[in-house]
Amino acid sequence: MATISEIAKAAGVGVGTVSRYLNNEPHVSEPKQKKIQAAIDELHYTPSAIATQLRSQTTKNIGFLVSRITNPFLAALFDAVETNLKARGYQVLVSQTHDDPTAEKRFLDQIKTHQLDGVIMASVEDADLVRQIAAEYPNSIVLLNEEIEDAAIKQVTLDHYQATLNGLNYLYQQGHRRIAYATGGDFPSLRHGQSRTQAYQDFYTAHQLTIDPNLIYPKRHGLKDGQMIGETIAQLNRAQRPEAIFTNSDEVAMGVIAAVQAAGLRVPEDLAVVGYDDQPMAQFAPVPLTTIKQPVRAMAEQAVALLLQGLNAKAEPVASKRDLQLTLVIRKSA
Structure with a gap:
């Protein structure tokens, strides 16, 4: 496989110029862009996915945190979130807390170690911890069907x-x-x-x-x-x-x-x-x-859109308040 140095030599430019071109940075003239792209095509150069990830500090991994995935409602919510994110090229990792704040902390620590780009939380065990991590890593957390008052965190809340x-x-x-x-x-x-x-x-x-x-x-x-x-x-x-x-x-x-x-x-x-x-x-x-x-699909779409918007990624328009209404369905049990 060709290296960046070989691309630079073939194109007659510096390694730094090739690096800026590969990372879509400014200040690379159009003639040099054409030379670099021609060298890439000729040498069949493929950027390293791992190197690209390290440079951009993105993983395309999103966490989904619940208390118990065995709860059919939370399972349906996860399915809707995962389907939505998968269509946008993301992988979703799910974890259960079983009401344990320690399990919650271990999972959220993966934001700090850049193993996760962000987390959608359908349960909260330690509100102070969530506030702290959200302050250190803005826009990396969205609360779904959960609420923390007076917190600068995007939240999908229903009445x-x-x-x-x-x-x-x-x-x-x-x-x-x-x-x-x-x-x-x-x-x-x-x-x-x-x-x-x-x-x-x-x-x-x-x-x-x-x-x-x-x-x-x-x-x-x-x-x-x-x-x-x-x-x-x-x-x-x-x-x-x-x-x-x-x-x-x-x-x-x-x-x-x-x-x-x-x-x-x-x-x-x-x-x-x-x-x-x-x-x-x-x-x-x-x-x-x-x-x-509960409007599961609208809730999932709202949470995904808010998180991706915070991560500066493409997202669908956010759902309206009407889409997120809770309704009483009357059947024979009452």
């Missing part, structure tokens, strides 16, 4: 507070007053699901109702968690049992439905159930699921 209120108010309008609540985070929450949990608390205050701590189910994520909740509810006597449950995951909601039906309770007559995300399987559940629909 989960209002969407949760809409779901709870719908249950209230159906006559339900004892409404259980299942969340993937803590209760009360300072991180995961904070806005949704705040909406639940504010809903009870607005309607002058009292939250029953026995009807709060924190750190529940999947079908088995939902089944455990359903089994617990089914064992309660009628006075203690909730009339409805608002869950922060379609998986949890469907697990609840399966368990209470197995125990002889009817949905929605004995227990109304609302999920979150509107995963494809929600409409095919034994009792089609009432849920909050």
Whole structure:
């Protein structure tokens, strides 16, 4: 393979001039450009991909950080992001934190070592760390379906507070007053699901109702968690049992439905159930699921566009606020 020195000799110019031409830098005259390109063609010169990467400090690698990729909603979000970036010549590396700030730090450190050009974060464990890295490497991080207040970070945020209120108010309008609540985070929450949990608390205050701590189910994520909740509810006597449950995951909601039906309770007559995300399987559940629909494709497109714009790469126009609305989909479970 020819070297830059051989190209320079054949073209009758200096090595520095060839280097500037290969890196698309200014101050190379048109005649010299033609001579260099002719020498490149004659000697069949191919620039080293690794050398080009080192010069430009780009890897074409983008990180995607989630708490659990086994969550069908997050898996769908990753698929949409990966498809979008792959079409633009990027490779996407996914990592799970499992709610561990240390795992988050290890992954984000790859920005510092130039193993990743940037990261799209669909979960945040340590907000202070994310702020710090975003300040050191501006435009390298985009938050997707997560929010850090007062941070100079591009964020794709949806109004989960209002969407949760809409779901709870719908249950209230159906006559339900004892409404259980299942969340993937803590209760009360300072991180995961904070806005949704705040909406639940504010809903009870607005309607002058009292939250029953026995009807709060924190750190529940999947079908088995939902089944455990359903089994617990089914064992309660009628006075203690909730009339409805608002869950922060379609998986949890469907697990609840399966368990209470197995125990002889009817949905929605004995227990109304609302999920979150509107995963494809929600409409095919034994009792089609009432849920909050998240606009996965628009969210992914927005996050990719914001990140690539920050990296000075080509990107599609950013989605509108209307594209990013959450909507209540009413089916038979509530």
